[in-house]
Amino acid sequence: MNAQHFAEVFKQYDWEAVKAKIAQCTPAMVEGSLAKSRKNLDDFLTLLSPAASPYLEAMAQQAQQLTIQRFGKTIQLYAPLYVSNECQNICTYCGFSMDNKIRRKTLSATELVMEALALKSMGVDHVLLVSGEANKIVDRAYFERAIQTLSPYFSQISIEVQPLDQPDYELLQAAGTHAVLVYQETYHQEVYKQYHPKGKKSNFDYRLATPDRIAQSGFHKIGLGVLLGLEDWRVDSFFNALHIDYLQKRYWKTKYSVSFPRLRPAQGIIEPNFIMEDRDLLQLICAYRLWNPDLEISISTREREKFRNHIIGLGVTSMSAASKTNPGGYVVDPQSLEQFEISDERSMEEIKAIIRQAGYDPVMKDWDSSYSGRVYG
Amino acid sequence: MSNLIIANKTFSSRLFLGTGKFGNLQQMQDAICAAESELVTMALKRVDLQQPEDELLAALQLPNINLLPNTSGARNAQEAVLAAQLAREALQTNWLKLEIHPDPRYLLPDPIETLKATEELAKLGFIVLPYIHADPVLCKRLEDAGTAAVMPLGAPIGSNKGLKTVDFLEIIIEQSRVPVVVDAGIGAPSHAAYAMELGADAVLVNTAIASAQDPVAMAIAFKQAVVAGRMAYEAGLAKASNQAVASSPLTSFLLED
Secondary structure, eight states: OOOSSHHHHHTTOOHHHHHHHHHTOOHHHHHHHHHOSSOOHHHHHHHTSGGGGGGHHHHHHHHHHHHHHHHOSEEEEEEEEEEEOOOOOBOTTOTTOTTSOOOOOBOOHHHHHHHHHHHHHTTOOEEEEEEOOOTTTSOHHHHHHHHHHHGGGOSEEEEEOOOOOHHHHHHHHHTTOOEEEOOOBOSOHHHHHHHOOBSGGGOHHHHHTHHHHHHHTTOSEEEEEBOBTSSOHHHHHHHHHHHHHHHHHHSTTOEEEEEOOBOOOOTTOOOOSSOOOHHHHHHHHHHHHHHOTTOEEEEOTTSOHHHHHHHTTTTOOEEEOSOOOSTTTTTTOTTSOOSSOOSOOOOHHHHHHHHHHTTOEEESOOOOGGGGTOOOO | OOOEEETTEEESOOEEEEOOSOSSHHHHHHHHHHHTOSEEEEEGGGSOTTOTTOHHHHHTOOTTOEEEEEOTTOOSHHHHHHHHHHHHHHHOOOEEEEOOOSOTTTOOOOHHHHHHHHHHHHHTTOEEEEEEOSOHHHHHHHHHHTOSOBEEBSSSTTOOOOOTTHHHHHHHHHHOSSOBEEESOOOSHHHHHHHHHHTOSEEEEOHHHHTSSSHHHHHHHHHHHHHHHHHHHHHOOOOOOSSOOOOOTTTGGGGOO
């Protein structure tokens, strides 16, 4: 089969069937998967199953060894730069949701520079621009200008914004954007509709096809993930891996990363439906690493200090630090509405010290703007 | 052990080192010194060329160490040539390890783009050392393009699998008019010694040292293996044979009267 869109692959799978398959995994299957030197998607499914939970220590040891071999003893650091909390979607779990009656803020060019300078003073060189989805206020032209404004300050600029059409992505790629992060939130179609009742985001299929559009626009990297807490994390993560597997085979020049947004408290949002424990998250991270030694694995400040201290060396390759999740959060407008409460409020220097203590090298720069077609100096 | 000459430079060490994947800069420095390496490669994307006090660059200012900037991250000839020019300007060296791997998973080199970039960079006055598949024809084409050396891989980068391409490496070594540096896949000192015994001019090692429990001790082990392998090559290895050659049943009639 040579699928042209992920939807063609996706429709061959049934949520309940995948769920049943995960439940039917046995210890013997787990041991079989662990013994293989190359693990496929079936092994990934086995390794995230409840049957694999007692094997977590063995998984962690393999994950550590594979990560050191492929990525070395390094952790890439980055920080998010929230540019706007305007949003025309209703997402019942998100602080930026349109029905959340709060003051909205979008950074001007001058404010972007002020935030950039604050990040630079912390040593940040890889930055992730984040916004809500408000196509009339923060549109492609806004992001293009923002990237041009920020270009002199950062070696690598990535974006996590609303899904766009391919011509818009092509312009942002040409402007020097390194990567695009877009999360499906959940691959359960009916549940997706319940959580996204209104706005452009309610279109499941458009979002599902977004990584194809991103890849076809020539970006160096695509970040995927599911919002952990909306549905059964095991089933959702299988579909996320299925998505990465399809993309990796079709768009072989692109790098892939996976993130693990676990639902966090925010103003006016609901409690998560499915609770994911630390142990579950570690199992999932290890399963991803064992299945895919080349995948970049990112952990944000949503996670607690203790978990972040110990996850270094267990599959993770990049971490955000000292993050503010509100536009202007670093200097311009520290009181504006945040998307979620972070759990690890330590400074960049403190995080670097923790990484060094673990025997790892905190890396600030691992890209050159010239590879993104941006030349300064 | 004879010296190695690449372009206009003489090296007494035939062990080149990569600088990635170390747990900290001190460890990297210690490993380089212990290996007595004289040429170390460093990814351009890791250093801030605008910043004279860049930490990695500062850590590599060691006596007797030549820097070999590499273009890891470039997906095509155009990106590599641009990065090379920026590096030459900032680092004041025209030496370049050309790496073009559009495949971010196995980091396998693109032969077409690599040849194109080598032609262009050689014309621009660079000393080019391209990272390539163990492809003997490509090596000859690169020679014609003006390459200073060739760096064929032993196995996928970072795999520690050893000389999986040995049959092709032997052809390359036999035919080459430029130094052959076996790069990538060397996971143990025995692999490095084997490459040197085959007649490779040098080896480049990174993961096997940086990821070792004790990188400094591993660097010393590699240093000794490279010396041993080279000395054996220069001493003239006795050929292995599967059968004894005591009598000459087919030709002994010549001795008969």
